[in-house]
Amino acid sequence: MLILLLDDLQRIIGDDETMKILSILQNALVELNLQGKNIMFVATGSEDIFYKIQDKLDSAVRIFEPYLIGPLSYDELCEAINVPNKKQNVSFEEDVLKEIYYLSNGIPYYMQILAYSCFEEINADNKVTMTEFKKASVHSLNILAQREFKVLFSKSTTEERKILCLMAESDKTVLSYSYIKDNANLNSEPSALLKNLINKNMIIKPSRGKYKLKNNLFKLYLQNLRINQDTGLINE
Template sequence: MTEMASNPFTPGSGLYPPYFAGRKREEDIFKKNIKQTIAGTPMHMSIIGDWASGKTSLLKKFKETAEGEKCFVCKIVSPNTDSIAVFVNTISKSIADEIKLKEGMPFFKRVKSKVDKLTGIQAFGFGASIQKEDNLTPQFDLRIGLRTVWNELKEDYKGIVLFIDDLDTITESKTKRKQIILTLRNALMESIDDGVKVMCVVTGANLFEQFEVAHGPLVRFFEPLILGNLNDNEARDAILIPLESSGIKFDPDVIKRIIETTQGQPYYIQEFCYHLFENAINDKVTTAVYDASYDSIMHDIAAKVWNQKTRQLGDTNSKILHIISTGRNTTSQIEKHAGGNFGISAGAVRTALSRMQRENKVKKNGRGVYIMEDALFREYLKTIF
């Protein structure tokens, strides 16, 4: 190859994948909900998926769709906080910043002047200095703030779409989590009565547990979309379509091995293809190139993702998952090995297994065997203790 072609694969870059594969169902549901919101019946959604399952890429696709429907779009990164007021302020400040960016300072000042005139409401991100009355709440602030913003935007936009990313990271406190999520839900429900055409899409890795802790109906209020891995055809498209104009060819056996090894996990596909593309010999990626690249790919994923993931899991959980990864995967086997090798009590093992089941980190089949579905992470865990 006389001149190195640009690598079309983008693992962990925050950019779109080179080909957006396998999310037509999710796109269709979002388009339907956007149209209902614009028609005056707001529909809210939750996108549920583990790390690197494509949540961020899907939000970017949704953003394109919403803007194509002439909606005002604002992305909010959920803060880590126990405070309802801080959570609401994060939403309001994000909206205010987006108005500055998209509409300019004159429009921003016009909205600010309307917010300033509302008795009792705090800044709602617009820098107002009005004192808050004791009987008013962040829920009221959010409701009135959304109504005020919508009344100013509705001449130019058909609706408002809020994307709240990583909602499951707000707080470890179940009580505070319940209050925060209910505040958001209640303000959005009240906004319907106010005629505000606002749609909210929240994302997280473990939102079902969060919602069930908060209130059962929340699962129905935020229509859940669970992101799974790509099927074989979708994964093949994610590999081949970006290569079409690159001049690089992947052997059929290499494509098959990528699909089997990654299990169709979008991030893993990007990571494998990026490295293999870089290591192509004479514009080709053969099984020999695949074999020679495998260890460096695993090392790169570990450095970017798995090392941090095990730290977040904590010592006890990581050791239990390590035991499961080595094939000791019944309760009695795990307890025996955890006690004998790591000094973890049987009670601590059962508590950890129960919690990790709820969080979908492990599953238990009908024979009482614990299973980790992520084969590559399982392979990594074998090596860390």
């Protein structure tokens, strides 16, 4: 069996140039399939990524049977953390588990980074309380900044950063189009900017006219950057 590992698949369908990758893969995989070889893609991406690819190039995914794994529930997250912890004689306070779930949005990769960082801060009783977690979360955010968030943020324009700042500093998780238009201090209508941010995987559109940041960890990262709402620049 051939196993291919891919991260952030939504980047591939961002434009016509990167879409060529799908066509190249399609030809290679069809040939391998004709030779009787099984193929498995293990990929990360937005929840609707398979259907987005299908819309763009249906024949590229026709030979696949998708098995989609969404965000973990709170109970699933607790089990994923507590089972291996017992083997290490380590325990996480319930408040810590709830905070990991909130920050990770149930996404396994983020959960893994947050939970693993806690092992560096275990107290003398082999426990992780909120005190230890706050220290560990700084390390987790630094890891994610290096691996993902810095590159993601660098692709945004100053006008797009005004929207990101507004979302990061707002007490509301979801903002309406009209609210963004009236409060982001933009020089133009936000339609094109919002579309760009969605395509760059920085925000998502949960329903018509409603927008939110991709996840709570990215929101925390943006808050730490201290973006100037008026200029879209980072405060020194």
